[in-house]
Amino acid sequence: MTITQDDLRFDPDRKLKVVGTTPIKPDGVDKVTGRAKFGADTHLPGMLVGKVLRSPHAHAIIKSIDTSSAAALAGVKAVVTRDDFPELPPGEFRDISSNCMAREKAFYDGHAVAAVAATSERIAKKALKLIEVDYQVLPHVIDVMDAIKPDAPILFEDMVTKGMDPAPDGPTNILQRKEFTMGDVDAGFAEADIIVEREFDTKPMHQGYIEPQACVANFTEDGQTELWCCTQGHFVFRTRLAAVLKMDISRIRVTQSELGGGFGGKTMFYAEPVAILLSRKANRPVKITLTRNEVLRATGPVAGTHSRIKMGMTKDGRFTAAEAELYFQTGPFTGSAFANAPQAMFTRYDLQNIRAVGYEVVSNRPKVNAFRAPCVPQVVFGVEGVIHELARKIGMDPIDLRLKNAATEGYKTIYGATFGPIGYVETLEAAKAHPHYTAPLGPDQGRGIATGFWFNRGGETTASLNITPDGTVTLLLGNPDVAGSRVSICMMAAEELGIPVDKVRPIIGDTSTLGFNRVTAGSRVTFSAGMAIVLSARKAIETLCQRAAMMWDVPEDGVVFEDGHVRPASSNVGDFEPLSIADIAKKATETGGPIAGHAEIVAEGAGPGFGCHIVDVEVDKETGAVKILRYTVVEDAGKAIHPHQVEGQYQGGAVQGIGWALNEEYIYDKDGRMENAGFLDYRIPVASDVPMIDTVIVEVPNPLHPYGLRGVGEVPLVPTMAAIANAIDDAIGIRPRSLPMSPPKVLKLIEEAEMSRDQA
């Protein structure tokens, strides 16, 4: 009988030796010694430097591109423009292609319009200056609400809004509409004693990974492509590159480097197809490393939003209905994953009546990309603000109000799934019991809480586990390790095999070594690859048992695997010394060959995750500056395989949220050019901006995972901005409804609050 995914269920009685401890991760030493190879660290003999020319205009027709002088410059080996990209039918791949190299129009400041490969960076930069592009500059629009005004500049004259019946006639920037409903919203509001309805704005932000995208492409004369790059999903890159460049998938081999941060932003490529085309023309390897300016102007922003959120509640604090209208700024092409928002925003409350409508809107900004729980934190900023007000209105403790309305096992969600065992209540209770929640506050200080949810994901995953002749183990994995997945996967393998974790060595294979793997995103990898590796290990154990039975000449069911050894199942079987994995591996050749296990699965059964954040702020009432004094993240991990890795996710997510809450935003000049395309003015938090981030790992196991795992990558960001806004209210008496809550904006709110106090 072969084991399958369905046999991998959580066993609460299992005694754990490795899972739950904190060994040093296998990639650790390389990272602290400078050995680890990141995207820009690949050097090939004869390699050229590629550079991209970018549009200085937010919206312009590209009438012509003259590359002749650039091509003639000594040292220039190839020039690429839109003419080098294959024509594609309208749809996903044409959009991707047009984002990597502008076609008829440049849609944002920083949009790629041409590229060169040269023998040095100096020559490449000089060549870019020799390229003449004739632009017809068009009026542009940046902000999401400006883009849907009747007189807004239109990006695509022929765009017909999807999901709207009837579709608006005439030109529009609304790309699509999606509605999610459950129950009877009108009846729900009719039942309410208190209704709060508010509007909220969030600004686009950048994932802010410290490593700029970098790649090396090597196209050979027989039409094979090798690509080294930093990516969250080399298999997905390969599939999409093949579609965009009209090549066979098998002719592209992608090797992922160590990833210097991604957070969703490296799930899509930018310069990679350009590098491949340059290499094809030059017949030499080409390396493109983006500058920080290019990263900020042309890659991965997160959607800005406008939302209207309404919730009803009885006077004893029971939610009766919720409604939302949401607008997401996606850049020129679809990709915001905005449908996550209406499905996730209220999910954690036992609400029966919900209507949530989302609109995806195009504007002259870079095409958005994923960022931890794509599109959810922006709208939770609003939802948790409305709930904060509702709690105030009836004088109820904000955690108690959430507890009173908490969804539990059996709740049927708006997206159709019914919750199994979940940890929202446990998370809220842990937050309430935390000393932080009741610690005294000083003058001008305030405390806020907020909560969040993420589905967590599974999906296509492959893995292979090999037992070497001395009984140590190697793993071949198909997902880039974005933050500690490798060590957790090794730990699960070690736990299964009953061997110390340092006897397990992982590598992440390139795309030619394993079957397809979905991107590392959505908190899926430790969950899914964990399942694949447990499955692989159990298959290997099956073989180990067969081999031991053969060595002892006993029936297969006469042996059991325990603690890293095969033993006789009972004394009836015979009196044999237990065989270690090494003992069996040593004899593998005689008993039937090398011992291994592998798995190719679509991982299912991801368990939803919930978090509650508590934050204390101090507001300088004369300047509007907000200081984060204390921060606690409480979140259900299902099971923390390696608690340090889990804490790292909680802490990193919270601090990204602090940046988004207080300072991060894109600043455009009147021509739609980004004015703060650098880390000095795009202000991500520095070490002195934040306190230690306390964490509480709640563990309500996911029954569908062998170790009870959920996923912890997304939730830590979801409630952050809401929690901080609620804390600011506590300090100044007015709840901010627009991000970022930067000093000038907070100062204005303080003045407003003072004015309304004076009037009262």
Add this chain to the structure above:
Amino acid sequence: MDEMRYEAPETLDAAVALLAGADGDARILAGGTDVLVLLHSDMIEPGLLVDIKKIPELTSIAVEAGGFRVGAAVSAMELVEHDAFSKAWPGVIEGVKLIGSIQIMGRATMGGNLCNASPAADSVPALIAAGAIGTIVGPEGRRDVPVEDIATAPGETSLGKGEILVSFLFPPRPPHSGDAYRRFTPRTEMDIAVVGVGISLSLDDGGTCQAARVVLGAVAERALLVEAAAAALIGTPLDEAALERLAAAASAACRPIDDKRGTKEFRIKVAGVLARRAAQDALERARGN
């Protein structure tokens, strides 16, 4: 961008000759924390870079006439580590310490901070408040000018072709003197001032303010020496009323713009707030010595 030449002369004369003799754009390279950023973002394309860090006059700190002479190319970190100077001019040190990170301070110089002529430069308000004199050497010889007369507008200085700012002279201080610098930035570090205020003042034995200089940064095209703000303090014990007048005078002197780092309205308001806070810091220091 054709070839750029790099020279690192060891004497002031050689440096002046190189700069004066260059055709096309020649730039002085001190710490390079502004120049190299501009160079690599293609904002400037000099044909010649003259590194001044090998010239002894530019890189030394000395006691002179009871005060200090500080080379214009002394790195921020070195200055901060100079105990006697740090004790004498804590406000100048506050400004210098705010220039970028520890890494940036390892290279950045006060001369570069001033001659880069950003209105938001952090060491400049305190330098002006201190009454520091800049010594300039050029093809025409040597001249001494008050620091407030050197940077004139964003990116522009009163230095002529071939002129180099060699050093700053800090006058000796009467007893009961103190200085302070405060700035506002959204982040705690690694940020450019939205508003900066430098104040230097001296008290008499009874605690009445005898002399004061109040300088605002980032609220105009260059750092502003605001006499009305100083007048609000002089002759007072820096009581609440005086501080109130100081804040009003500081706000009134601002003529800021809206830009990516802050709004006009915000800058005007916060200039007053910071002036009051800086004055309190300076007062405390003056009382302590």
Add this chain to the structure above:
Amino acid sequence: MARSHVTTTVNGDEYEFLCDAEQTLLDVLRDELFLTGTKEGCATGDCGACSVMLDGRLVCACLVLGVEAAGKLIETIEGLAHGDELHPLQQKFLEHNGAQCGICTPGTLIAAKALLAVNPDPSETEIRYWLAGNLCRCTGYDKIIRAVMAAAEEMREGRS
């Protein structure tokens, strides 16, 4: 084209290289000497990923010219460990998971070492301000700060 010939010392070893006047020390370390442990996150002095020691001073290699390295002593991440013995900071970063993705780690380690050389017993706040020029987007800084405090403690004990 005339490139400058530069002789310098990196981690105790003498190196020679040719470079253009505008090439930075960071470019030289990475692209000419293949010492890629020093990282580039911005090339404008804002992120600290390129932190190295230059004649005993902590600097951003992206804001130093290659030609300025002539005759200087440079220390990079590649020189932090002694043989197979990791520096206490490296060891504590491993134990505390101070490196998540690891791109900021080499620069942060060099900066932290410079701190402990001048202040063997820094407070949390002092570490945070000293490392303000070393951006990290992954960790939220918590584990980095703890690792530096733990290394400082171990180094103090080792000294006494």
